[in-house]
Amino acid sequence: MEELPYALMSHSGGSRGFPKNYETIVKKHFQILYMEEYSKNKNVYAPKIQALLLWWHLPILDKQLLDSLPNLKVIASSGAGVDHLDLKLIKSYGILVSNTPGVGNDSTADMGMTLMLASAKNVVKGNTISCSSDTKEFDFNWVGDDITEATLGIIGMGSIGYCIAQRAKAFRMRILYHNRNRRTLEEEAAVGAEYCSNMTDLLQRSDFVMVVVTLTPETHNLIGKEELQFMKPTATLINISRGQVIDQDALAEALNKGIIKAAALDVTHPEPLPRNHPLLTAKNIIVTPHIGNATDKTRRRVAEKIVQNASAMLKGLPVKDIVTAP
The missing domain is CATH 3.40.50.720 (NAD(P)-binding Rossmann-like Domain)
Structure with missing residues (x-):
């Protein structure tokens, strides 16, 4: 043998x-x-x-x-x-x-939806409150955001981005996407997606922005201070691509100043972040340890x-x- x-x-x-x-x-x-x-x-x-x-x-x-x-x-x-x-x-x-x-397309797309839902529905904070020994009563006037019929902007409509669009369609979300290459009209129609040739247009119109691009020199710091300023103050940013795609210092500042409402990240740079990194104590953030396809x-x-x-x-x-x- x-x-x-x-x-x-x-x-x-x-x-x-x-x-x-x-x-x-x-x-x-x-x-x-x-x-x-x-x-x-x-x-x-x-x-x-x-x-x-x-x-x-x-x-x-x-x-x-x-x-x-x-x-x-x-x-x-x-x-x-x-x-x-x-x-x-x-x-x-x-x-x-x-x-x-x-x-890993399906499991990563599942993670993107999980982060969006968890952030919108205050799952992490809600769990902390529910399990805290200091909790005496619940604030029933504390509310989150709806996913259903909200606008999702997908930056990077490759195979994973398209899987996310398929899932978002089930929530009756309005889907916008920005991609290097436009999808076919048939592919757009199948998920009800609208192409945005200008990323700024997508940022300005979206309630949730999900980043699903490949890391290249062109996508390094794709989302920085200027791009965050274009987003709605009620918007949430989700990143399941690579940490280097987002200017993390600019994101921490945007969260703390209320420029955007929230962020949910499965990726950072480096991984894990230094324990004193400003993102870890920023307002309204969820960070998970790169478990998208785990x-x-x-x-x-x-x-x-x-x-x-x-x-x-x-x-x-x-x-x-x-x-x-x-």
Whole structure:
């Protein structure tokens, strides 16, 4: 029986390593080698490693590591985003790269809706009040916001953004969207979405603004002080893309000054934020620890996808998730 190729991974278990209960998925196609063992026996293992499987928290992927892996042919990365990879450097070694777009669309879209609903309905504050030992009575004149028939502005109508629009339609929301490329008229009609060629127009009209863009140099600080000023003072900003897409200092100021009503973030930069960061004590904010697609079903599918991609690339089979260098 032919020996399975070696795949290098960061580490096993814990809060940031590859889940032990997913290792059987990898072992169907690869022999797993973790960084600690590799570092101790580089001379033995370096020539054997053909694949690098990147879970959510990866080893330092730099020239030094790539130079030490003479037979590395493929890098399979979890998640759709590849902003953590130096694609030009990797390509210079002739190494193929794949990602897992689409696998987490539904769970991430669910998270976007969850954050919007939780913020609008004061779920986090309500739980604190309900569980507090100091609570003697409830203020029944304390109200939140309606989602149903409100206006949702989606910035970034890619696959996840469209999944959000499908969910928002069920709430009879008016859907506006801004995207680099306009969707087809049929796609717009299916969810009742209106295209805004100007993002300012979307910001001014939306009760809820959800950011779902890919992080690129063009989208870095896409939402800054000026953009926040365009939003309604009653509006809520939701970010499920990348923390760098929003000017976090400007957002904290906007919340504290009442420029916008609330914000709900599943992503920040860095993650976690420093404990003294002004966002953590800003008014009307919810921050969650980048758990948009953190479900067992989705994570298993991601693990299966990175393994399938890596195995197929090594065999010279077609893989639709190949990432090209810019």
